[in-house]
Amino acid sequence: MLVSHGLAGLLAQSGLVPRGTRVFVFERIFAVFLVLGTLVGVVVIGYMLYNAYKYRDDGQEPTDADRPALGELPTGGGKGKKLFTSFALSAVVVISLVAWTYGTLLYVEEGPSQAESLEIDVEGYQFGWRFTYPNGHVEDSTAGGVLRVPEDRAVRLRVTSADVFHNFGIPEQKVKTDAIPGQTSETWFQAEETGTYTANCYELCGAGHSYMTAQVVVMEPDEYREWYENLNESAS
Ligand SMILES: [Cu+2]
Known part of the structure; x- marks a missing residue:
C-alpha cells in the first residue's frame, strides 16, 4: 500500500496523470486503455498469425526432432529468451497501467479543494x-x-x-x-x-x-x- 501510494505520488508529480474535469479524466483513461489494448492485440494476434503461417502443415510427416522429448521444457526458441522478454514486457505494461490508473483515480476521488x-x-x-x-x-x-x-x-x-x-x-x-x-x-x-x-x-x-x-x-x-x-x- 505504501509502495503504491509512493508510486502514485511520483506519477502525480510527473505530469503523467491527467488533471481536469471528470469527463476529461475518464476520456483519457478510456483512450489510454483503447490504444494500449489495440497495440497489444495487434502484436499478439499478428505474432500468432505469423507463427500459424510459418509452421503451417507442409504435407510432410513430422520427425522425432520436431517433438519435445519427455522431461524437456519447450523454451519457445532462443533458450527461453523470448519467453522471458514477453513475460517482462507484459509485466511492464500491466504494472504501469495499474499504477497510472491508481494515481489517476486517486486524483478523481480527491477532487478540487473545498475552497474553490x-x-x-x-x-x-x-x-x-x-x-x-x-x-x-x-x-x-x-x-x-x-x-x-x-x-x-x-x-x-x-x-x-x-x-x-x-x-x-x-x-x-x-x-x-x-x-x-x-x-x-x-x-x-x-x-x-x-x-x-x-x-x-x-x-x-x-x-x-x-x-x-x-x-x-x-x-x-x-x-x-x-x-x-x-x-x-x-x-x-
Ligand atoms: Cu431511488
Whole structure:
C-alpha cells in the first residue's frame, strides 16, 4: 500500500496523470486503455498469425526432432529468451497501467479543494431529489426544482438519502455516488458547457425508481450569480 501510494505520488508529480474535469479524466483513461489494448492485440494476434503461417502443415510427416522429448521444457526458441522478454514486457505494461490508473483515480476521488468549489447537499427520497444550497435554498425535483450550477466551477455534492438506498448520478458529467440513509457520500463534478443534463437514480428503490430523475441546468457564471443572489433577497 505504501509502495503504491509512493508510486502514485511520483506519477502525480510527473505530469503523467491527467488533471481536469471528470469527463476529461475518464476520456483519457478510456483512450489510454483503447490504444494500449489495440497495440497489444495487434502484436499478439499478428505474432500468432505469423507463427500459424510459418509452421503451417507442409504435407510432410513430422520427425522425432520436431517433438519435445519427455522431461524437456519447450523454451519457445532462443533458450527461453523470448519467453522471458514477453513475460517482462507484459509485466511492464500491466504494472504501469495499474499504477497510472491508481494515481489517476486517486486524483478523481480527491477532487478540487473545498475552497474553490460550490457545495450542494443532495438528498434522495422515494421518488425524487432535494438539492440544498449553502444559503439554505431548496430545490425539489418532484416540485419542479432543478439542480442549477455555474459553468466551469467545481461542484461538490454531499449525497444522502431520507429513506431507502438510492444512487445519484449524472451520466454526461461522469459522476455517480451512493445515497444511503444516515450516511453522506461526497463527490464532485465540473461542467464545461452550459446546457441541461439529466440526473438519475441508479439503485432500484421502489415502484417510482425510473421516474426518479432531476434536471441539471448548467448556467453562465454571471447568470448563475444573478439567480443565486436573487434567491438571497427573496429569502431575507
Ligand atoms: Cu431511488
